[in-house]
Amino acid sequence: MHARSRILVTGATGNVGRQVVSQLLAARAGEVRALTRAPGQARLPQNAEICQGDLADSGALEAALKEVDAVFLMWPFHSAEPAAAVVDAIKRHARRVVFLSSGAVQDDVAPERQPHPVGRSHAAVEQCIEQSGLEWTRLRPSTFAANTRWWAGQIRAGDVVAGAYGAVPMALLHEADIAGVAVRALTEDGHDRKTYVLTGPEVLTQVEQVHTIGEVLGRPIRWQELSREAARARLLADDGFPDSFVDVLLDGYADMMAAPRPAITATIEAVTGRQARTYRDWVADHATDFR
Numbered sequence: 001m002h003a004r005s006r007i008l009v010t011g012a013t014g015n016v017g018r019q020v021v022s023q024l025l026a027a028r029a030g031e032v033r034a035l036t037r038a039p040g041q042a043r044l045p046q047n048a049e050i051c052q053g054d055l056a057d058s059g060a061l062e063a064a065l066k067e068v069d070a071v072f073l074m075w076p077f078h079s080a081e082p083a084a085a086v087v088d089a090i091k092r093h094a095r096r097v098v099f100l101s102s103g104a105v106q107d108d109v110a111p112e113r114q115p116h117p118v119g120r121s122h123a124a125v126e127q128c129i130e131q132s133g134l135e136w137t138r139l140r141p142s143t144f145a146a147n148t149r150w151w152a153g154q155i156r157a158g159d160v161v162a163g164a165y166g167a168v169p170m171a172l173l174h175e176a177d178i179a180g181v182a183v184r185a186l187t188e189d190g191h192d193r194k195t196y197v198l199t200g201p202e203v204l205t206q207v208e209q210v211h212t213i214g215e216v217l218g219r220p221i222r223w224q225e226l227s228r229e230a231a232r233a234r235l236l237a238d239d240g241f242p243d244s245f246v247d248v249l250l251d252g253y254a255d256m257m258a259a260p261r262p263a264i265t266a267t268i269e270a271v272t273g274r275q276a277r278t279y280r281d282w283v284a285d286h287a288t289d290f291r
Contacts, residue, residue, distance in 0.1 A: 005030035007186055008064055008094070010055060011074030012036045012044060015146045016100060018187075019179030021048050029187045035064045045220050055086050055116035065093035070186045073129075074100045076245075080111070080124030087128045096135040096192075098185045100178070101126055103142045103197065104252075115246060116255070135192045137185035142199040142262060145172040145282040148209055150241065155213060155221060155290045162224040164254035165205045171199035171262040174277035174285075181271045193273075197263045201276040209279060213290060216283040228254075 007024055011017040012034030024032045025045050033049045036042045042050055052061020055076060065071070073086075090097055104119035111124035130138045134160050151161045178198055185191040204212065207223040214221030226234065228250055235246045255261075268276040283290075 002270055005069040006033060007031070007069055007070045007072065008033045008035060008068045009072045010035045011072075011076060011100075012048075012050075013038075013042050014074060015071065015144065015175040016085065016178050016182070017074055018044070019176050020182050021045065023176075023179050023183045026188070027183060027187065029183065030069075033068065035061070044086050055082065057162060058089065061086065061089050061195075062092075065089060069093045070094055070098070071095040072098050072100070072182055072186060075122060075125055078117075078121060080121045080128070082092065082250075083125045083128040087125075091132050091134055094134070096186065097129060097137075098182050098191075099126065099129055099136065100139045100182070101138045101140050103140045103199075105140055107138050107195075116252065127279045137149070137191045137193075138195050139178060139181060139185075140195060140197045141178050142173050142197075143170040145174050145200070146286075148172070148213070149286070149289055151210065151213070152289050153240075155217075159219065159221050161210045161221060162226050162231075162234065163206065163248060164226050164228045166223045166225050167205050167255055168253045168256045169205050169261050170209070170256070171203050171264055171278045172282065173198055173200045173207070174279075174282045176285075177268045177272070177288050179272070181268060184271050196267050196271065197265050198267055199262065199276070201264060201278055203262050204279055212280055214284050216280060216287055217290060 009017050009020050012021050013036045021034050021044055025047055034044050035051050037054050039050045039052050051064040052156055071090050102118050102122040105123045111127055113119055114120040114123045126138055132149040154161045155281055158162050181196055210223045232246055235241050236243055
């Protein structure tokens with residue numbers, strides 16, 4: 001891309017978006033514009049241009065897209081219904097989009113036939129982007145390491161984490177590695193029409209994840225297995241956890257238990273030139289969240 005490109009980052013205060021903003025600025029990749037609902041609470045680097053709004057606000061999106069060359073697109077909706085309007089707006093201004101899709105999307109399966117609801121919505125957005133004529137790269141990440149922050153309250157309160165499906169295996173992914181791939185795709189040529197399946201470098205069960213947190217914090221923490229019913233009741237009683245996602249989460253864990261063990265990819269190293277960060281790395285970077 002040309003020397004003074006302007007890149008719009010949507011979802012700029014989220015786990016991945018915040019990293020994309022910071023890494024773009026560190027790479028001196030051009031002007032970085034961040035779209036966020038609450039600029040006053042964004043706590044983004046001072047040299048980022050902050051725009052108020054979100055993808056649901058067509059006027060704010062059009063303003064944020066003015067003179068933009070590339071867009072990092074994070075999908076915040078539970079359906080793909082707004083996709084046509086959002087992608088059309090991007091196409092009117094930018095030439096390149098990097099889409100943070102989902103590892104739940106299955107290749108060669110039509111969006112409406114995707115078995116997982118998250119896969120259905122993200123596959124439909126993928127299709128819309130693919131048909132737009134834009135240059136595109138899509139990222140399909142495995143489980144976010146940041147999801148384990150759900151246990152922070154239990155860990156701060158004691159030495160036991162209670163939940164269901166403790167044996168479910170995951171290839172946990174550091175948000176900085178997702179952002180690293182996104183930044184390359186946003187700023188370099190050679191990533192057009194590429195689908196990058198991203199994983200961490202190891203597979204850990206939830207039991208092993210909890211043990212790792214304890215090792216980093218320097219105290220023993222153990223997993224307590226709950227029945228699905230007990231775990232569901234606990235999550236529904238948690239004001240910080242969205243009720244609409246409880247069954248989606250537990251269904252997803254059940255599917256993961258029945259599926260083959262996750263495969264590890266080398267995509268992060270191939271694209272960025274550095275090895276993917278481990279879950280232990282992630283916990284060390286976020287240890288204060290658990291203290």
